[in-house]
Amino acid sequence: xxxxxxxxxxxxxxxxxxxxxxxxxxxxxxxxxxxxxxxxxxxxxxxxxxxxxxxxxxxxxxxxxxxxxxxxxxxxxxxxxxxxxxxxxxxxxxxxxxxxxxxxxxxxxxxxxxxxxxxxxxxxxxxxxxxxxxxxxx
Numbered sequence: 001x002x003x004x005x006x007x008x009x010x011x012x013x014x015x016x017x018x019x020x021x022x023x024x025x026x027x028x029x030x031x032x033x034x035x036x037x038x039x040x041x042x043x044x045x046x047x048x049x050x051x052x053x054x055x056x057x058x059x060x061x062x063x064x065x066x067x068x069x070x071x072x073x074x075x076x077x078x079x080x081x082x083x084x085x086x087x088x089x090x091x092x093x094x095x096x097x098x099x100x101x102x103x104x105x106x107x108x109x110x111x112x113x114x115x116x117x118x119x120x121x122x123x124x125x126x127x128x129x130x131x132x133x134x135x136x137x138x
Contacts, residue, residue, distance in 0.1 A: 038093065049118070062093050072111075079114060101114055
């Protein structure tokens with residue numbers, strides 16, 4: 001890797017400029033894609049939970065547990081990534097305060113504490129049946 005960088009600096013300036021322009025364009029596109037995916041995922045999660053959270057009180061609740069696990073894992077990844085939290089705050093996304101979940105760790109159950117926090121603070125669900133359902137899935 002070091003030899004490659006040294007080799008690039010030995011090239012004429014015009015070629016170096018083209019190489020660096022392509023490189024940073026690629027990096028810029030990666031960053032923009034990550035931001036756009038985060039915004040899209042925020043809307044998708046919010047709409048999914050609003051539409052499907054009532055399923056937990058019905059007989060088909062186990063059919064949706066996979067999706068609740070996916071959402072919980074995604075929220076956990078955001079909570080552990082300070083860059084994504086910052087992007088969430090700057091864009092006023094629904095999970096902008098997900099890092100506060102640690103203040104509620106005694107209230108919510110360990111395995112589903114991220115989605116429980118989201119349901120409690122973002123969607124404002126106060127129904128204990130839903131939280132007890134997550135407790136039963138430990």
